[in-house]
Amino acid sequence: MTQRVRVQNFGVSRDGIAAGADQTLDQPFGSAVDPMRLFSWAVATASWPNRTEPGGSRGFEDHVIRDFTHGIGAEIMGRNKFGHQRGPWPDDGWHGWWGEDPPFHTPVIVLTHHERPPLPVGDTTFHFVNATPAEALARAFDLANGLDVRIGGGVTTVLEFLDADLIDELHVAIAPVEFGDGLKLWDRPEDLEDRFHLEKITAPSGVEHCFLWRRDGTPVQT
């Protein structure tokens, strides 16, 4: 089976913004971007991994959320998704934003110019790798044990993999909000239609879900 390269549940505003440029420990998405406004649709589903009370929708968006871990064997993320630090890693005990049980449950490659030993947290292991997208993807295919690879973001990392034409399939959720200023995935989803089929579905939440998959039928892994 071909291993695919997938972006899942990536949240942007109507104006294409996924995060602000001014990330801090207190504001992982920057000061102008409220992540709850991007991800409230996901939090409302029954299958949201951090759900603490029963209930939640079992509709279309729940099907998307419960697909998150299916068939995925590794993730690649940028270092800003892993932490707020910049430059050489401080000895601060940081092990990601997710506490003791990160939701990945697979190897995760963290792209960084500052390599360091692998860090296991729960059943996720973070590998800190200084590599091009193509090199990182080869490593991720290997770690994924025959399963697919998720490009987990942030937006800069997704753009790097799009620029290198190393993504098979994207699901992007456009929340009904505008931020005006920040890091943009796109001006509009149609910008990717030269390379990807685009299907848009609007959920009762008001979120417009964009599903994109390669037109040429040739997977990244050939």
Next chain:
Amino acid sequence: MTQRVRVQNFGVSRDGIAAGADQTLDQPFGSAVDPMRLFSWAVATASWPNRTEPGGSRGFEDHVIRDFTHGIGAEIMGRNKFGHQRGPWPDDGWHGWWGEDPPFHTPVIVLTHHERPPLPVGDTTFHFVNATPAEALARAFDLANGLDVRIGGGVTTVLEFLDADLIDELHVAIAPVEFGDGLKLWDRPEDLEDRFHLEKITAPSGVEHCFLWRRDGTPVQT
């Protein structure tokens, strides 16, 4: 974890018809119902289990199709879904409509007044059980090893489980076709809104996908 009782990918026409009453070996859905008109949306997805050529959509409907086996540990079906025979089972070597590799990959309970020994086909085993819906469900929960139970149809079986209030969640795909005469699931999906939340999503295929889940929040398994 509570085990849920789910109906998945159940196809009906706009007038609520899932099959004709005159099933034969050549026409498993009866003479007036062309199953391709009910299921062409599913066949067009990349994850359709019987796909023989590469390609297919990776959009919303693909997410629904690829969810089919996830978290399911057993299925319950009526005997007409298993075969075209009526009355006592003939010694005809029949082992279902699906060839040597049925798509279930779990134990399957076949409801019948005529019990017979279990029949393994591929990694599916068919159990022929004379029981009420509640008795069959208790048996299926046991066979499912902690996972959910699918009510696989046909329409008569789904209606029996709805009447007994033994279904947690349904996904019904309304195809853009009318058959006029046959076995009806409903006049319209809103008929179930007294007991179920209803979310309707129209796909580019023209199919209206209905997701229904219990309003009272109390699962069937309590």
